[in-house]
Amino acid sequence: MGQTKSQFTVEELQDYQDLTYFTKKEVLYAHQKFKALAPEKVGHNKNAKLSMSKMLQYPELSVNPFGERICKVFSSSQDGDCTFEDFLDMMSVFSPTAPKSVKAEHAFRIFDFDGDDMLGVSDLKQVVNKLTGENKLSEGEMGMLLHNILEEADLDDDGSLSFAEFEHIIDRSSDFLNSFCIRL
Known part of the structure; x- marks a missing residue:
């Protein structure tokens, strides 16, 4: 009654449930959302890979100033192109049930643009520029803002933020969990 044939085996669905913060039903719903981005490509090919431009058609990614960066971080090939498993991982991390x-x-x-495991001045500038969009800060404003960020968060005074320092900021941010969320 009302059952449709899934592209996934019972074992695959169980694995996806075990590896994400989703139920089996949510995994299937995520696959519907992924398939809707390129039905002609995904169709019955559960191993299809969608280009970053297709991924950025997902409504929440299309309006996010970090959309491209998010795709690249979650892409197993690191070029922004995503398989369903990449998409599922992304949606799981952004789900309300994922831990802080x-x-x-x-x-x-996502914020570590240069991939050096630190948020340096150039990373922070890129974050600020993404957040301000068309309302770019002047050199002076940017300098002052970066100085204030590092003054507040750079606990070891090395001119950049380690993951531990970043996590300290997150712990003090009451809105982080709500803002780092995409509902399926």
Whole structure:
């Protein structure tokens, strides 16, 4: 009654449930959302890979100033193209049920543009520029803002933020869990 044939075996669905913060029903719903981005490509091919431009058509990614960066961080090929498993991992981390520590780890990776495991001045500038969009700060405003960020958060005074320092900021942010969320 009302059952449709799934592209996934019972074992695959169980694995996806075990490896994410989703129920089997939510995994199937996530697959519907992924398939809707390119039905002609995904169709019955559960191993299809969608280009970053297709991924950015997902409504929550299309309006997010970090959409491209999010795709690159979650892409197993690190080029922004995503398989369903990449998409499922992304949606799981952004789900309301993902723990704060997992969200913080991924937020740090998204903000670490140069991939050096530190949020340096150039990373922080890029974050600020993404957040301000068209309302770019002047050199002086940017300098002052970066100085204030580092003054407040750079506990070891090395001119950049480690993951531990970033996590300290996240712990003090009451809105982080709500803002780092995408509902399926």
